[in-house]
Amino acid sequence: MARIDWISLLSLPALMATTSPAFSADYLTVADAQRILLPQAQSFAAYPVTLNPAQMAQIRAISGVAQRTAQPRVWRALVAGRTAGWVIVDEVVGKHEFITYATGITADGHVTGVEILSYRETKGGQVRDPRWRGLFRGKTVKDKFKLNQDIPNISGATLSCRNITDGVKRLLAIHAVALAQVG
Amino acid sequence: MLSRCRPLLGTFVEITVPDGAEIAIAAAFAAVSHVQERMSFHEETSDLAAMRRAPPGDKVAVSAETVAVLSAALAFYRQSDGLFDITIGSDLVRDGFLPRPPGSLPGRCRGTSADIEIVDELHVRCHAPMLIDLGGIAKGYAVDQAVRALQAQGVxxxxxxxxxxxxxxxxxxxxxxxRDGDGRMREHLSLANCAIASSANLRDRRWRLGRWRTPHIGVNRAPVVARGRTTIVAPDCMTADAMTKIAMADRALAYALLASLSGQLFSERQRGAQH
Incomplete structure (x- = not known):
C-alpha cells in the first residue's frame, strides 16, 4: 500500500504539467445528440462496423484524411424498421485539444448536423490560478452548472475547427464505403 | 445552465442558456449558420462570392444581414481613417491565410472600402475589383444575432x-x-451584459520571403506582428470584434475610438511582471 502511495505521489506533478486538462466541457450524451441530429428516428441501434484495409485506404483517398480506427462508432437510425440515417461518434486529436463529436448522416449521404459532445484541452493552455483549476475537474454532462460557478469562458486567439471539418469529410467517406449499401 | 457547441464560422460556437430554455438554442444556432452562409469567404453561394463575381459597378442583391455588416465595416473604415478595411482579402490570399477564390486574380483586386457603395437595405455595389473578407467583424455580428434570437424567444x-x-x-x-498569445491563461474578468473579443497572432504567423505574414493587416497594409493578446470589452460583440483589429494595429487610435463606443481595452501584461 505504502509503495502505491509513493508512486502516485511521485507521478502527480508530471501529470499536472503535461496531461492535466486546462479546459474541458461536456455538452451532450450520445443519446441526446442522436435525437438532435435525426429527430425523426424512432430508435437507434448500435451498428458494428469493421473496416478492412481496402476500405481504410478508400476512405483516405475520398476524404484526404487517414481513418485511424477500423471500428468506427456507428448507430443506425430506424423508422418503421428501415434505415432513416446514421449517427457516427468520432474523435479528433489536435495540437492542443481532444474533441468528441457526433455527426448525423441521412441514408443518401447528406450531413444533418454536427454536435460537439465534449472538448478537452490537453496542453499549452494550463490555468495557473488554482481557484480556477478546481472548477474544471470532474464535470460531467449530468451536472447542472450554476451561474458564476460554470465552466469559465475563454477569450483569446480564435481556435480553428479545421480538424472537425476534415473529420466530417472522413465520416462521409465511411458512409460511402461501408454504410450506403445497407438498406 | 446548459451549453451546446457546434463547429461554425471556422471555430467552435458555444451557446449557454438556463435550464428549460434549450428549445431556443436551435434558433440561435440557425442565426449563426445564416451569417456563415451569407458572409463566408469560402462558399461560392455566399453574398461575398456574388459581389466578387459581379462586374465592378453592378448592383448586387445581398441579404439584409450582409448589408448591416458592410455598413458597420464602412463606418469603422471611416472612423479609423482606413485602417480597418474589409478589402484585405487579397492580402490574406497572397499570404496564404485564405484560399484563392476560383476565377479571381487577387493581384488585380486593389479596391478599398472607399469603393463599396451601400445602395439600399438589400443591395450593394463595388466600384473596383476587390476581395472582401469579413473575418474581422462577422463573427462578432453572428454572436450578436444569436443573442437577439435567444432574447426573441424569451430567454x-x-x-x-x-x-x-x-x-x-x-x-x-x-x-x-x-488566453494570452502563448496559449496560457493568467488573468480573468467577471462580466455582465456586455461583449468581449480577443485577438493574438503569436501562434499564427510565418516568416516568408523576407517578412512576417500574419492574418492581421494594419497601417499601409503591413502585417501586424503583435507581442501579445489584445482584448476589447464593448456593449456588443461586433464592436468588440472589429475594435480588436484596430487596437492590434494602432493602440492610440483604439483608445480614442473606444471612448465614444463605451468600450475598454485590456492588453496582455508584459512578461516578467508578477502574476
Missing part, C-alpha cells in the same frame, strides 16, 4: 461564445478567462 440570460468572441446577457456575472 432572460445566456452567453454566446464564438471561438473566444462572446456576449453575455442577463443580470448575472460570468467568469471570463483571458
Amino acid at each position: 432572460i440570460a445566456g452567453l454566446v461564445n464564438a471561438g473566444g468572441d462572446m456576449r453575455m446577457f442577463g443580470h448575472e456575472e460570468w467568469p471570463i478567462m483571458l
Whole structure:
C-alpha cells in the first residue's frame, strides 16, 4: 500500500504539467445528440462496423484524411424498421485539444448536423490560478452548472475547427464505403 | 445552465442558456449558420462570392444581414481613417491565410472600402475589383444575432461564445478567462451584459520571403506582428470584434475610438511582471 502511495505521489506533478486538462466541457450524451441530429428516428441501434484495409485506404483517398480506427462508432437510425440515417461518434486529436463529436448522416449521404459532445484541452493552455483549476475537474454532462460557478469562458486567439471539418469529410467517406449499401 | 457547441464560422460556437430554455438554442444556432452562409469567404453561394463575381459597378442583391455588416465595416473604415478595411482579402490570399477564390486574380483586386457603395437595405455595389473578407467583424455580428434570437424567444440570460468572441446577457456575472498569445491563461474578468473579443497572432504567423505574414493587416497594409493578446470589452460583440483589429494595429487610435463606443481595452501584461 505504502509503495502505491509513493508512486502516485511521485507521478502527480508530471501529470499536472503535461496531461492535466486546462479546459474541458461536456455538452451532450450520445443519446441526446442522436435525437438532435435525426429527430425523426424512432430508435437507434448500435451498428458494428469493421473496416478492412481496402476500405481504410478508400476512405483516405475520398476524404484526404487517414481513418485511424477500423471500428468506427456507428448507430443506425430506424423508422418503421428501415434505415432513416446514421449517427457516427468520432474523435479528433489536435495540437492542443481532444474533441468528441457526433455527426448525423441521412441514408443518401447528406450531413444533418454536427454536435460537439465534449472538448478537452490537453496542453499549452494550463490555468495557473488554482481557484480556477478546481472548477474544471470532474464535470460531467449530468451536472447542472450554476451561474458564476460554470465552466469559465475563454477569450483569446480564435481556435480553428479545421480538424472537425476534415473529420466530417472522413465520416462521409465511411458512409460511402461501408454504410450506403445497407438498406 | 446548459451549453451546446457546434463547429461554425471556422471555430467552435458555444451557446449557454438556463435550464428549460434549450428549445431556443436551435434558433440561435440557425442565426449563426445564416451569417456563415451569407458572409463566408469560402462558399461560392455566399453574398461575398456574388459581389466578387459581379462586374465592378453592378448592383448586387445581398441579404439584409450582409448589408448591416458592410455598413458597420464602412463606418469603422471611416472612423479609423482606413485602417480597418474589409478589402484585405487579397492580402490574406497572397499570404496564404485564405484560399484563392476560383476565377479571381487577387493581384488585380486593389479596391478599398472607399469603393463599396451601400445602395439600399438589400443591395450593394463595388466600384473596383476587390476581395472582401469579413473575418474581422462577422463573427462578432453572428454572436450578436444569436443573442437577439435567444432574447426573441424569451430567454432572460445566456452567453454566446464564438471561438473566444462572446456576449453575455442577463443580470448575472460570468467568469471570463483571458488566453494570452502563448496559449496560457493568467488573468480573468467577471462580466455582465456586455461583449468581449480577443485577438493574438503569436501562434499564427510565418516568416516568408523576407517578412512576417500574419492574418492581421494594419497601417499601409503591413502585417501586424503583435507581442501579445489584445482584448476589447464593448456593449456588443461586433464592436468588440472589429475594435480588436484596430487596437492590434494602432493602440492610440483604439483608445480614442473606444471612448465614444463605451468600450475598454485590456492588453496582455508584459512578461516578467508578477502574476
